[in-house]
Amino acid sequence: MxxxxxxxxxxxxxxxxxxxxxxxxxxxxxxxxxxxxxxxxxxxxxxxxxxxxxxxxxxxxxxxxxxxxxxxxxxxxxxxxxxxxxxxxxxxxxxxxxxxxxxxxxxxxxxTTGIVDELPPVDGLTERWGKDVLHCPYCHGYEVRDRPVGILALSPMAVHQALLWRQWTDDVVLFRHEQADFGDEEYEQLAARGISVVDGTVTGLEVADDRLTGVRLAGGTVIPREAVVVQ
Ligand SMILES: Cc1cc2nc3c(=O)[nH]c(=O)nc-3n(C[C@H](O)[C@H](O)[C@H](O)COP(=O)(O)OP(=O)(O)OC[C@H]3O[C@@H](n4cnc5c(N)ncnc54)[C@H](O)[C@@H]3O)c2cc1C
The missing domain is CATH 3.50.50.60 (FAD/NAD(P)-binding domain)
Structure with missing residues (x-):
C-alpha cells in the first residue's frame, strides 16, 4: 500500500x-x-x-x-x-x-470500534461467555426460557436484573456473591416474584458435555443452573 x-x-x-x-x-x-x-x-x-x-x-x-x-x-x-x-x-x-x-x-x-466486555474473575466464566453465561435477556432470554437461571450479583443493579429475567423463566436464583446485602424492599420485590437469594461467594461454574450445569460456592456447594447472567 x-x-x-x-x-x-x-x-x-x-x-x-x-x-x-x-x-x-x-x-x-x-x-x-x-x-x-x-x-x-x-x-x-x-x-x-x-x-x-x-x-x-x-x-x-x-x-x-x-x-x-x-x-x-x-x-x-x-x-x-x-x-x-x-x-x-x-x-x-x-x-x-x-x-x-x-x-x-x-x-x-x-x-466504530465497539466496546469490550470485562467479565468478573470467576472460574469458568470467560469460557462460557456468550453460550450460557449471558448478559442480555432480550438477546438470549428466549433461548433459556423456563430453564434454571442464576444471576451473579456484581452491583446493586443485580436485583433489577433478577426481576427482569423472571419474565423468561420462573426459576431465577440471585447469587449475592460479594455484593453488600440488599434492602428490605428489594427482598420483598424478589420474594413477590419467587426469586430466592443465595449467600456466599461464587467460586466457579460446573460444566458437563459442554453445557453449564451448576454454580459452585466457596465451601463446595453446587446450585444446579443452566445459565448464568452477569453484568
Ligand atoms: C454475547 C453477546 C451477545 C449479543 N447478542 C445480541 C443479539 O442477539 N442481538 C443484538 O441486537 N445485539 C446483541 N449483542 C450486542 C451486539 O453485539 C452489539 O450491539 C454490536 O456488536 C455492536 O456493534 P459495533 O459495530 O458497535 O461493535 P462490534 O460489533 O464490537 O465491532 C467493533 C469492531 O471494531 C473492531 N476494532 C476495534 N478496535 C479496532 C482497531 N483499533 N482497528 C480496527 N478495528 C478495530 C473490532 O475488532 C470489531 O470487529 C450481543 C452482545 C454480546 C456480548
Missing amino acids: SELNQRYDVVVIGGGAAGLSGALALARARRSVLVVDAGSPRNAPASHAHNYLGREGVPPLELLAIGRAEAADYGAETVRGEVVSATRLPDGGFRVVQADGGVTKARRLLV
Whole structure:
C-alpha cells in the first residue's frame, strides 16, 4: 500500500455492525470508503444474533459477511487490520496507521470500534461467555426460557436484573456473591416474584458435555443452573 496515492473520503475504523452500516451509507453517498477491521466483534462468542429484523437468528459473523458484501457492492473496500494511530494532517485530513505498518489517508474518520466486555474473575466464566453465561435477556432470554437461571450479583443493579429475567423463566436464583446485602424492599420485590437469594461467594461454574450445569460456592456447594447472567 503506497502512502502517497491511497486517500479515501472516509476510513472506517472497526467493521462491526456499526462500521459496516456507516460504510454502506457512505458508499451509497458516492464516497470512497475503506473499512479497517480487526475482526473481533463484541458478539462473536454467540452462536446467533436475535431481534434483528429480516435476519432473526443469523450467526453474528455471517451477518457481518453479508454486510461486507452489501457495502462492497457499492465500492466500499474492507481490509483486516488493527488501526494503531490516526493523526491530523496539515490539510485537515488524517493519516491512519495499521499494526502491520500499512498507511492510509482519509478526509474523514468514522470510529466504530465497539466496546469490550470485562467479565468478573470467576472460574469458568470467560469460557462460557456468550453460550450460557449471558448478559442480555432480550438477546438470549428466549433461548433459556423456563430453564434454571442464576444471576451473579456484581452491583446493586443485580436485583433489577433478577426481576427482569423472571419474565423468561420462573426459576431465577440471585447469587449475592460479594455484593453488600440488599434492602428490605428489594427482598420483598424478589420474594413477590419467587426469586430466592443465595449467600456466599461464587467460586466457579460446573460444566458437563459442554453445557453449564451448576454454580459452585466457596465451601463446595453446587446450585444446579443452566445459565448464568452477569453484568
Ligand atoms: C454475547 C453477546 C451477545 C449479543 N447478542 C445480541 C443479539 O442477539 N442481538 C443484538 O441486537 N445485539 C446483541 N449483542 C450486542 C451486539 O453485539 C452489539 O450491539 C454490536 O456488536 C455492536 O456493534 P459495533 O459495530 O458497535 O461493535 P462490534 O460489533 O464490537 O465491532 C467493533 C469492531 O471494531 C473492531 N476494532 C476495534 N478496535 C479496532 C482497531 N483499533 N482497528 C480496527 N478495528 C478495530 C473490532 O475488532 C470489531 O470487529 C450481543 C452482545 C454480546 C456480548
